[in-house]
Amino acid sequence: METELPKTLAEAMASEPLWLRAWIQLLIVANLGAVAFVVGREAGRWRVRPEPIAIVVGFAAAGISMGALYEQVGYVRLLGLAHLVFWGPAFAWILLARRQRHPLRSPFGAYLRFYLVIAGTSLAIDAIDVVRYLAGDGQLWGR
Numbered sequence: 001m002e003t004e005l006p007k008t009l010a011e012a013m014a015s016e017p018l019w020l021r022a023w024i025q026l027l028i029v030a031n032l033g034a035v036a037f038v039v040g041r042e043a044g045r046w047r048v049r050p051e052p053i054a055i056v057v058g059f060a061a062a063g064i065s066m067g068a069l070y071e072q073v074g075y076v077r078l079l080g081l082a083h084l085v086f087w088g089p090a091f092a093w094i095l096l097a098r099r100q101r102h103p104l105r106s107p108f109g110a111y112l113r114f115y116l117v118i119a120g121t122s123l124a125i126d127a128i129d130v131v132r133y134l135a136g137d138g139q140l141w142g143r
Helices: 009-014 018-037 050-073 077-086 088-101 107-134
Strands: 039-042 045-048
Touching: 009 018, 009 050, 018 050, 018 107, 050 077, 050 088, 050 107, 077 088, 077 107, 088 107
Parallel strands: none
Antiparallel strands: 039 045
């Protein structure tokens, strides 16, 4: 008797082991946590920060892209491509050009370091997954 494959990306992710579902939740927190820092006080003035906007836009675009990619290819390692394409540019920009503007001792600076560690780890895993997929490993995640 064959088991029925998940119909949606959300169903596929929900069928993963607890540790992987916890990692997915941590990714959501790391990305959506940016919303708390969109407006902040810098140099004595309130202003809209571009870094949190880039993080949230990249997160939303990757989510939409992953859903569309899932519809085309299923639950395969190639889905990490959405993170690379949409998270990668914001991650690199923050890491290389923006991180030093925000001291670690500030709440926003601490959040950025947290985001960089979590997103960076995910991007490294995604890069490996995409290379494995392109090398012929079409195995489903977690299987």
